[in-house]
Amino acid sequence: MQQDRQHIFDKPENVRRLLRLLYLICALLLAADLFVHRHVEHGWESLWGFYAIYGFAACVLLVLLAKQLRKLLKRPEDYYDR
Amino acid sequence: MIASLPPFAVFFAGAPLVMLLRGRLQQGLLLLIPLLSAALLLGVPEGLVVKVQLMGYELTPYRTDRLSLLFAYVFNLAAFIGIVFSLHLHDRLQHVAALIYSGSALGAVLAGDLISVFVYWELAAISSVFLIWSRRTPRSMSAGWRYLVVQFLSGLLLLAGILMRFHETGSLAFDYIGLDAVSGWLLFTAFGIKCAFPLLHNWLTDAYPEATPTATIFLSAFTTKTAVYMLARGFPGTELLIYIGAIMTCFPIFYAVIENDLRRVLAYSMINQLGFMVCGIGIGTSLAINGAVAHAFNDVIFKGLLFMSMGAVLHMTGKSRATDLGGLYKSMPITTGLCIVGACSISAFPLFSGFVSKAMVMTAALQQGHDWVWLALLFASAGVFHHAGIKIPFFAFFARDSGIRTGEPPLNMLLAMALAALLCVSIGTWPALLYSLLPYPVDYSPYTVTHVLAQLQLLFFSALAFTWLKLSGLYPPEMRALNIDAEWLYRWLGPRALNRLTPVFSRWHVRTRSGFLRHLGNLFGTLFLYHGPQGILARTWATGSMVLWVVILLGIYLIAYYY
Numbered sequence: 001m002q003q004d005r006q007h008i009f010d011k012p013e014n015v016r017r018l019l020r021l022l023y024l025i026c027a028l029l030l031a032a033d034l035f036v037h038r039h040v041e042h043g044w045e046s047l048w049g050f051y052a053i054y055g056f057a058a059c060v061l062l063v064l065l066a067k068q069l070r071k072l073l074k075r076p077e078d079y080y081d082r
Numbered sequence: 083m084i085a086s087l088p089p090f091a092v093f094f095a096g097a098p099l100v101m102l103l104r105g106r107l108q109q110g111l112l113l114l115i116p117l118l119s120a121a122l123l124l125g126v127p128e129g130l131v132v133k134v135q136l137m138g139y140e141l142t143p144y145r146t147d148r149l150s151l152l153f154a155y156v157f158n159l160a161a162f163i164g165i166v167f168s169l170h171l172h173d174r175l176q177h178v179a180a181l182i183y184s185g186s187a188l189g190a191v192l193a194g195d196l197i198s199v200f201v202y203w204e205l206a207a208i209s210s211v212f213l214i215w216s217r218r219t220p221r222s223m224s225a226g227w228r229y230l231v232v233q234f235l236s237g238l239l240l241l242a243g244i245l246m247r248f249h250e251t252g253s254l255a256f257d258y259i260g261l262d263a264v265s266g267w268l269l270f271t272a273f274g275i276k277c278a279f280p281l282l283h284n285w286l287t288d289a290y291p292e293a294t295p296t297a298t299i300f301l302s303a304f305t306t307k308t309a310v311y312m313l314a315r316g317f318p319g320t321e322l323l324i325y326i327g328a329i330m331t332c333f334p335i336f337y338a339v340i341e342n343d344l345r346r347v348l349a350y351s352m353i354n355q356l357g358f359m360v361c362g363i364g365i366g367t368s369l370a371i372n373g374a375v376a377h378a379f380n381d382v383i384f385k386g387l388l389f390m391s392m393g394a395v396l397h398m399t400g401k402s403r404a405t406d407l408g409g410l411y412k413s414m415p416i417t418t419g420l421c422i423v424g425a426c427s428i429s430a431f432p433l434f435s436g437f438v439s440k441a442m443v444m445t446a447a448l449q450q451g452h453d454w455v456w457l458a459l460l461f462a463s464a465g466v467f468h469h470a471g472i473k474i475p476f477f478a479f480f481a482r483d484s485g486i487r488t489g490e491p492p493l494n495m496l497l498a499m500a501l502a503a504l505l506c507v508s509i510g511t512w513p514a515l516l517y518s519l520l521p522y523p524v525d526y527s528p529y530t531v532t533h534v535l536a537q538l539q540l541l542f543f544s545a546l547a548f549t550w551l552k553l554s555g556l557y558p559p560e561m562r563a564l565n566i567d568a569e570w571l572y573r574w575l576g577p578r579a580l581n582r583l584t585p586v587f588s589r590w591h592v593r594t595r596s597g598f599l600r601h602l603g604n605l606f607g608t609l610f611l612y613h614g615p616q617g618i619l620a621r622t623w624a625t626g627s628m629v630l631w632v633v634i635l636l637g638i639y640l641i642a643y644y645y
Contacts, residue, residue, distance in 0.1 A: 007412045009480065019549065026546050029539045038532040041448040042456070045536065055540035058464035059547035066339035067558040073340070073565040080564075080573045 026052070086132055088144045088192060089119035089158065093185030097178050109169055112177060116162035119188070123151075123158055131194060139254060142194030148521040149375065153191040153311045155519065156379045157184065159505075160303035160386060167390055167498035168296035179212035180300045187304035191311045195254040196244040199312070203240055203276075207233035210305060213297035214289050222292040228573075229289035232282075234640055236275035242633040243268030249629075259316035264630070270317060277309035277360060278353045280329050284569035286353065287337075291345040291402070295393030298345065299498075302352060302389050303382045310359045310378045319366025324447075327361025328455045330354065331462035337567065338469035342560050344478055345392050345402050348385065351470040354462055355381045355428070361459065362443035365450055368522035373442025376516055380435040380509060384427035387502035388474060391421035394491035394499070395478055401486075404473075404560040409483030416490050418479040423503040427510065429471035430463065432537060435506045438513035438528045441537070445526070464544045471541075472548050477560065 008014055030052050040046045096115040100108055128151065132144035146154075161184035168176065183206055190202035207230065214226040246265035248254055259266050278286045290301050317323060334350040334357075341347045355377070362374030394417050395410060396402045411418040423434070430436035440463065447456040490496060509516045517524040551557040566574070 005412075009411075022542070022545060022549060026542050029535070029542055032535055033539075036531060036535055038536075039530065040532065041445060042453065044453075049539075051536045051539035052543040054460060055464045055543040056547045058461045059468050059544045060551065062335060062461075062465050062468060063339055063547075063551050063557060066336045067556075069336055070340050070558060070561075070565070073567075074561070074563045075566055077562055077564055079566070 086126075086130065086144070087122060088132075088189070089122040089126075089154065090185040090188040090192065092119040092122065093161070093181050093188065097181040097185070100177050100181060101174055104172075108177070112165050112169065112181075113162075115181065116158055116165060116184075120158050120162070123154055126151075139197070140195075141197055141254065142256075143189075143198045144192055145194030146192065148519070149311070149314060150191050152375055152379060152519050152521065153307065154188055156382045157187050157191065157304060157307075160184075160300070160382050161188075163383075163386060163390075163498050163502055164296070164299040164303065166501070167299050167393070167495055169494040170492045171296060173216060175212060176216040176294065176297060179209045179216065180297070182209040183213065183300055183304060187308050190308050194256060196247070196256050197254055199256055200237070200240055200244055203272075203308075204234075204237045206305060206308065207237060210301060213301055214293045216297055217292060217294045219292070225289045225292040229285050231640060231643075232275060232285040235637060236272045238272075238633055238636055238640065239268050239275070240272035242629050243272060245629045256315060258318070261317070261320060261322070268633075270320075273309045273312040273316070274326075275309075276305055277313060278306060278330070278356055279326055279360075280333060281568045283330075283334075283353050284567055287346055287349040287567065288569060290349045290352075291343050295396045298389050298393060299386050302348075302385050306352065306356055307378050307382055310356065310363070310374070313360065314363050314371060314375055318363055318371055320364055323360050323364025324452060324455055325364075327357045327359070327364055328458040330357030330360055332357070332458055332465070335462060335465035335469055337565060338465075339473070340558060340565055342403050342405055342562060342564075344404055344407070344474055345389065345396070347404075347469060347474060348388055348392060351388075351428070351466060352381075352385055354466055355385065357462065358440055358443050358459065361455065362446065365443070365446045365452070367446050367450065369442055369449070369526060370446035372517075372520040372522050372524060372526075373439055373444075373446060376439035376442060376520055377436075379516060379519075380427065380439045380506075383502050383505050383509075384424050384435055387420065387424035387499060387506065388428065388470065390495065390499045390502065391417055391424060392474070392478065394495050397495070398488045398491055399486050403562065404477035404481075405562050407478045407484055407486070408481040409479070410486060410488070411479040412483070413486070413488050414479070414490055416496060417499070418475065420496075420499040420503045421475050421479065423506055425471045425475050427506040429467035429541060430537060431541060432510075432529070432534045433507070434510040435516075437510055437537065438516065441528050441533060442526055460540070464540055467541050467544045468548060472545065 030049055033048055033052075038046055044050055092115055096111060100111055103111055126146055128146055128148060130144065130146045131142060134141045134143055164180060164184070168180065171177065186202045186206035186209060190199055190206065193199045193202060211226050211230045211233070214222055214229055243265045244254070246268065247259070247263070250263055250265060259269055261267060261270060275282045275285075286306070290298055293301055313323065331354050334353040338347045338350040338354070341350060359374040359378050359381070362370040362377065392402060395407065395414070398414070399407070399410075401407055427434040427436045430440045444456060444459050444463075447459060513528060517526075548557075
């Protein structure tokens with residue numbers, strides 16, 4: 001079929017562009033916290049950058065913990081069939 | 083008259099006809115069944131109660147109210163989407179099993195008494211196992227057996243609970259149950275098994291990924307969501323459910339991060355989504371219940387969409403492991419796009435369906451002062467974006483190029499996915515569509531600046547975390563391996579312990595047998611003492627404790643049979 005046509009993410013600069021867009025959006029969202037007055041249900045929510053920091057920390061914690069869990073849980077694919 | 087013809091009857095009547103037909107006629111009939119059933123369902127008024135007298139018992143096989151109708155609508159929709167997705171198949175077994183399974187799920191949520199619920203509960207278990215077996219591999223065969231044993235265990239507890247409850251209250255009506263009596267606990271556990279409560283969850287992650295690409299769509303829609311309906315009907319406001327739900331949202335995401343089979347990642351992610359529903363039911367305020375059932379509605383569609391996209395990948399490439407896939411966006415761009423819509427919906431991006439339902443549960447948790455539960459749900463929200471929102475599309479369609487060049491799946495598969503994607507976006511952009519169907523009046527608006535900003539911050543910074551971990555090489559690589567879970571107890575420890583114990587037991591058996599025969603004479607004397615005219619054990623037993631003992635015996639038999 002389409003013998004190795006260049007696809008959008010085959011070019012490293014397109015990946016770089018996408019990442020730069022992500023960084024920009026993150027920066028804007030964090031900056032918005034300075035201007036937007038929140039109608040919150042809970043005090044924690046009104047802390048500056050609460051959701052951003054919580055989301056970032058949650059994901060890092062999740063992945064690093066899961067990585068450690070692998071040491072405990074990982075078995076060969078045919079473990080139950082042996 | 084026509085209006086009181088229950089929609090599930092169409093599925094049961096249609097199934098044998100589908101068996102007889104073939105080719106275009108069969109396809110036409112398959113499509114007609116859910117459409118006809120939908121027409122009946124849309125015509126039925128709220129508050130319909132059809133009662134039947136059977137052997138002196140009053141049964142209610144057909145009852146409609148806002149709660150049961152909402153689930154019936156989404157089940158009918160899921161059946162239609164599932165049928166479109168599997169229309170290309172020439173497999174009668176699978177078509178018939180799917181129809182009976184869909185009919186049973188509809189029957190279960192429209193049933194107004196517990197005996198009818200039990201009948202559909204078992205029918206769903208039996209018909210759905212054929213969907214797993216229809217993969218026709220040794221793995222799917224054994225996974226199917228394990229699945230069936232667990233489903234029957236749930237059915238057994240359900241039956242015992244029903245009999246005890248009937249003995250206590252004299253009624254078979256299915257309304258609020260609560261945990262005040264033993265019967266309540268039995269029913270709670272029966273529903274909990276099918277709802278994949280922690281430690282009782284492995285039948286789901288074991289069996290669903292072993293089913294065929296098309297069968298998984300039906301499986302993912304019905305069994306667990308029927309259980310959610312049962313909990314919403316019988317146990318709203320049960321505090322225990324809040325904590326069970328919170329645990330369900332959190333622990334599966336760790337497994338989802340390190341799981342290699344992408345359909346198993348989705349199975350773990352399903353437990354995570356069920357956690358939000360269970361938690362909402364436990365909180366029990368009208369906002370929370372609305373949120374829980376709205377999320378069930380949305381989950382059927384977006385989880386179906388994600389399973390369909392991975393099913394399409396499996397159908398076209400024969401692979402579903404992250405280690406074997408990658409770079410498929412080049413040859414399956416439409417499937418990629420549709421998968422991303424599903425990923426955005428499950429991650430609760432604004433303008434997609436998950437956003438308008440999940441937040442109701444989280445707001446309710448805060449309003450009721452469950453701060454820690456709220457933090458757990460927020461953690462799980464970031465986590466679900468990470469494993470279902472990013473991991474699924476990233477490893478299947480992007481990541482490194484696996485070199486696989488294939489094409490888009492058959493048109494019917496694309497259409498089914500497109501329909502689901504359309505629903506995700508429609509509900510997300512126009513939530514009133516769904517809100518008007520909810521059991522309680524809705525006084526909630528998801529699109530406030532505060533909420534949209536908070537959710538975007540949470541999601542984009544989760545994406546940032548993924549990017550950072552990936553670029554810095556900290557992200558754990560995908561590996562061809564499995565991860566042990568609670569199922570280890572019955573898939574590894576159980577059989578081995580039994581192998582060890584059998585010789586010990588048989589030696590003991592030989593020795594005690596001779597002793598037993600010698601003492602048989604004495605035994606009869608003792609028996610007469612207790613069971614004779616004046617014996618204590620000759621007194622009448624309560625039916626309740628009888629039922630419990632029968633259940634224990636049957637349960638032991640079921641487990642023994644499995645090994």
